[in-house]
Amino acid sequence: MKGIPQQAEVKANTKVKVSNLANTRKRSDYFWAYLMIAPTMLGLMIFYLWPILQTFYYSFTEWGAFGQYEWTGLDNYKRMFEDSNLIKSFKNTGIYIIFTVPIGIFLSILVAVLLNQKIKGKSVYRTLYFLPVITMPAAIAMVWKWLYNSDYGLLNYLLSLIGIKGPQWVSDPKIALYSLIAVAIWSGIGYNMVIFLSGLQGIPRTYYEAAEMDGAGPIRVFFKITLPLLSPVIFFVSIMSLIGAFQVFDLIFMMIGKSSTALENTQSIVYLFYQHAFVLNDKGYAAAIAVLLLIVILIITAIQFVLQKKWVHYD
Amino acid sequence: MERARQLVTSKTFLIHFILILGSVAMVVPFLWMILTSLKTYAESIHVPPVIFPDKFQWGNYKEIFELLPFFKFMLNTLIITIVRTVGQVFLCSLAAYAFARIEFPGRNFLFLLALAVLMVPGQVFLLPQYMIMVKLGWLNTLQAVIVPGLFSAFGTFLLRQFFMGLPKELEEAARLDGCNHFQIYWKIMLPLAKPGLVALGIFTTLWSWNELMWPMIVNSSPESMTLSVGLSSLQGQYLTNYPILMAGSFLAILPMLVLFIILQKQFIEGIAVTGGK
Structure with missing residues (x-):
């Protein structure tokens, strides 16, 4: 008879012990978790999250010559509407995006589809197309400026062979932006091609075999099978390309001279941001440009997410 | 059967043709960078262009380090x-x-x-x-x-x-x-x-x-x-001295180029992994 309460006692004890154990385990979990995320979270807060708030704050201020600033309310934002340079930079960036994103995606899908066939030398092609991806934009800009050189450049020489007098690729205000666009497309194909290629390889062979049995030609197969099944990847790439294109800076900075007549027709939103922030010491206005850029990118990304329902197929 | 085989070969030919065309566009700027970096200034602005320099001007690379x-x-x-x-x-x-x-x-x-x-x-x-x-x-x-x-x-x-x-x-x-x-x-x-x-x-x-x-x-x-x-x-x-500019550019991209050639598979898989998910 005495044994039973003892047993119960033991049970109760183990229960306490187990829950104690669970508690210590939990406490140790929390300890390690916070310790492990601490460096990254602190770093992100100091160098990234807090700066977001600060940029918002700065966008309502005006800066003096010695780094002092004062609150000026919405002045910077009002100023934007009258700033023809800013309006122009939006137009330039818009043209840049409209050309680089769709053409870049089209060409990289084309290359990826061709590389996904049964052909020899795949890895050689892949390597060559990928070269610009690993190359420093400053060096890319430099070599293209040389190829584009109107007097001694290779491009105009090749054109002269077929009797065309080549233009001034980077100094003619009407052409310069399109010359930059060509370089941007050239340097981006390899990156997107690799993503599309891995997307294509994820499409099960059986789909193609079934289509072949039905006697569908390659064009039909591409539009009825490849494109719909690749659409989630196309959506991802288009979002990333668009965000990247919005932030174009390096190419313009390196290829278009600071006093070039083509600058007005090529400078992007980020170029203008850089000018105001670090050359003209007009940091309040620069912050307002950065905020505007953030808002525009968020809106356009949101629109893409809404539109995707119409064309992206998820199984 | 014969026709089918012909169709396949002409298809493969077309694929290679397009891919080679693209490859040329990808590679020529790099070749031109290297060739220019080995020319004299006079050769670099010669019309019609000198494709291969008379003598490789390795001195351009030395000059970069002096400038x-x-x-x-x-x-x-x-x-x-x-x-x-x-x-x-x-x-x-x-x-x-x-x-x-x-x-x-x-x-x-x-x-x-x-x-x-x-x-x-x-x-x-x-x-x-x-x-x-x-x-x-x-x-x-x-x-x-x-x-x-x-x-x-x-x-x-x-x-x-x-x-x-x-x-x-x-x-x-x-x-x-x-x-x-x-x-x-x-x-x-x-x-x-x-x-x-x-x-x-x-x-x-x-x-x-x-x-x-x-x-x-x-x-x-x-x-x-x-x-x-x-x-x-x-x-x-040095706005116009392209042999020097190209030598500097090539030196700057060389380490990534070498790394890429060694770790090619990892580079390409790395991008596929981050992009595909």
């Missing part, structure tokens, strides 16, 4: 790239492990905070980051480029995906053996997440080596300049 502290630039870029890459992969993997494998109060909120950084274009951080560097007195030091680059929302997000995909049994067994979370992370999880670590490492290396705007903003003295910034300054000073 600019090019060696210093390379060293700076190398140090920045290595510290950023190692540091970022380590810190991101630590945080990613905790976010993926441990339950703790505030986990979702903190992870959302990190994700918020991912949504914001880089220019939004730049001004305040610059002000921080001014306050710390870090302008024209290597740590001005290194320290903000140690923390990455993208890297944390990427590696968290990797850690989430690993089986739960592994760590249960390790915990029964009395391992703490750091030991599990270090001994079990890290080796398994290697493809993710390599992918992030490659990304960070490429990014650090090639970046222009931030190093240009914080480091304008030759002592702490990176290659990208050095190249852009070279352009201002």
